[in-house]
Amino acid sequence: REFYELRWFHPATDARATEITLLGHRVPFGTDVLVRATHLPGFVLHTDICEDLWTPVPPSAIAALSGATVLGNLSASNVTIGKWEYRQELVRSAAAKNLAVQLYSAAGFGESTADLAWDGHGLIAERGELLATTERFSLQGTAVTADVDLRALLEDRLRQGSWGQNAATHGRTLRVVTLGDPEDGRDPALFRRFCRRVEPFPFVPADPTERDLRCRETFLIKATSLARRLLALPADQRRVVIGISGGQDSAEALLVAEHAMDLLGLPRGNVIGVTMPGFGTSRRTYENACALVRALGATFREVDITRIADQVFAAIGHDPRTEDVTFENVQAWTRKFLLFALASRERGIDLGTGDLSELALGWATYGGDHMSHYGINAGVPKTLVSYLIRWAADVIFKDESEVAAVLRKILDTPISPELLRLGAAGEIAQKSEEVIGPYELHDFFLYYFLRFGFGPRRIARMALHAFDGRYGAGEIRRWLLVFLRRFFANQFKRDCVPDAPKVGSGGSLSPRGDWRMPSDASVAAWIAEAETIPE
CATH class of the missing domain: 3.60.110.10 (Carbon-nitrogen hydrolase)
Structure with missing residues (x-):
């Protein structure tokens, strides 16, 4: 007044x-x-x-x-x-x-x-x-x-x-x-420097309160989306089959699936967790996978894939001692074949575990772990997955101490597809970030590339400021070139991804939604600009 x-x-x-x-x-x-x-x-x-x-x-x-x-x-x-x-x-x-x-x-x-x-x-x-x-x-x-x-x-x-x-x-x-x-x-x-903060983890809020809210919303978006998908099935087919590797992505998918069952009032045993040891499976990840499935009350299954994979190698004339892309892909295809077969037998759906970062980089075998009946993690970047697991352990499963104990072990495990044989001491020899680069950088590139369509030089300058000395211009340039080449080269995989819930405003690569791109698009213009970034 x-x-x-x-x-x-x-x-x-x-x-x-x-x-x-x-x-x-x-x-x-x-x-x-x-x-x-x-x-x-x-x-x-x-x-x-x-x-x-x-x-x-x-x-x-x-x-x-x-x-x-x-x-x-x-x-x-x-x-x-x-x-x-x-x-x-x-x-x-x-x-x-x-x-x-x-x-x-x-x-x-x-x-x-x-x-x-x-x-x-x-x-x-x-x-x-x-x-x-x-x-x-x-x-x-x-x-x-x-x-x-x-x-x-x-x-x-x-x-x-x-x-x-x-x-x-x-x-x-x-x-x-x-x-x-x-x-x-x-x-x-x-x-020379921005007069504002550029967050190094654009998918993950820096403020703990906001981060908890983001995790809650993300987890419930996925759980309720899966619940809706299950309700679309006949009552006797509301079962979920998940390949459990002992890593973070499959652990997160299993947590979401069990919570979806809880929301629907269905038994947790309707989720079938399948561990499929292969040539590169470590004792650590195998034990974590088994322990998590049992702690959550899911139905446990185990199928060793090495014998089946050896039969495939023999059929196609491939020497299994040659650890090349065929050696890796046959294992991924074997696992997916078994998951689809088991889903058919159990009259349920196979739940995909691959995340947004892997989808962007094409870090998946076409027709193998790239495919499923429903891709529950496809809208979630790698940098957010670990926070989701911690949040679920502290909030959704807070009264289940066995679950929390296993999840802590999984969070301490290096990220790996485990498709190459173990080292001499039984350690994981194939570590994803040593091959394709730091996921924290790739998620940063992905956010500004996908959300705003920024070019390489602009993204690189923002990354240099955001990570503030953790990565130099040369490292950023190197991994940005990897990101661009892999992103364009693997569009054919994104052209046929399964249904999956969109989670974030900058987080969908579905050809039916945010990302419509020809699979033969040329990366030349982006590479030419990226190569002008000083080392």
Whole structure:
């Protein structure tokens, strides 16, 4: 009730001119003015005043639909108890719904406190994320600075079909003032580092509270999706067969399957956990697989694949002492054949365990572990899987100490497909990250490649900043080239993936959903750009 703008201002609709004289210059005047900076691609500024931001249809919303990417609000907004939280959510919401950068600056110390108080609240938000905020109640006055990603918000606007429809309906032709020199004269040192945090794990929130919420939502998306798939089957066919390797992906799939059974009120024994030891299976993973299946109350099955694989090698004339791609693929195909056969016999479905990272890199055998009746992990990146397992152990299965004990052992096990023979001491000889590179880097590349369509140089620069010395430019360049080559070369596998629930906004490679790409697309342009990254 303290706002009394009409005491001092007329509405913009009452303006009698579109220009005024200010400091001896004729300048545009009105709420329909956009400022474009020629030296900053994508930068188009619109500013409104105070209570405009609180209205159902603020001028900034029309401006955003008309091309503005940076929205400013200058506010003589006083402070009352709890108002800062509402104001912060308002700014975040404006940035989210307008797919824009929202700047906000409230009046601070120095204003009259005869009847009101002031906190000098300043905020910068981008696409719903709060990037920076000032110190409130400062007696000296404060400012806040952050780098904003205009390319990301423009990509979001291009991808969101409803945005374009809304812009066509409500956007207007506003006056545009062009400022600046095409040659950016600022100190190049400003651009050596980002003035914002770039998270090294974009799929995994850094804040523990947010991370727990992300894990909860992800786990329940998968469990309820599987429950729905099971309900679509006849009552006597609601069984799940899962190949359990003793690694993280199959452990996570088994946890989800058992929780889906719990949700449906079905016996946990309807989940059949199958361990299939092969030439590279270690004692450690074998024991973990057996222990987890039994601890969860699933039905346990064991089938040694070595004899069947040897028969295949003999049939095709392959020397099993040659540990090449045929040696590996025959094992994967044997396991999948057995899982499909067992699912048929048990009148159930085979639940795939491969994750989003493996799907992106093609780190799966075509028609082997790449295939299933339902791919429960296909929307989950490798960097999130371990957190999901920890969360499930602490929350869903918190009263099952045996389960938690086995899961801790699984989390300490190196990631491996175990398709090559063990070392002399019985240790795992084939470690995925030694072959294809760190999953934390690949998931970073994948997020910005898939979510925003960024090019190699931009992704590499962001990775260099995000990992802050953990990886040098040469390492990032090396593994980015691996990522690009593998991603393009393995599109044929993604063209025929089984059904799977989409989990994250940047996390689906299904050809029926987010990712429609020809399997013979050329990677040449991406490689050419990546090779210009300095080593």
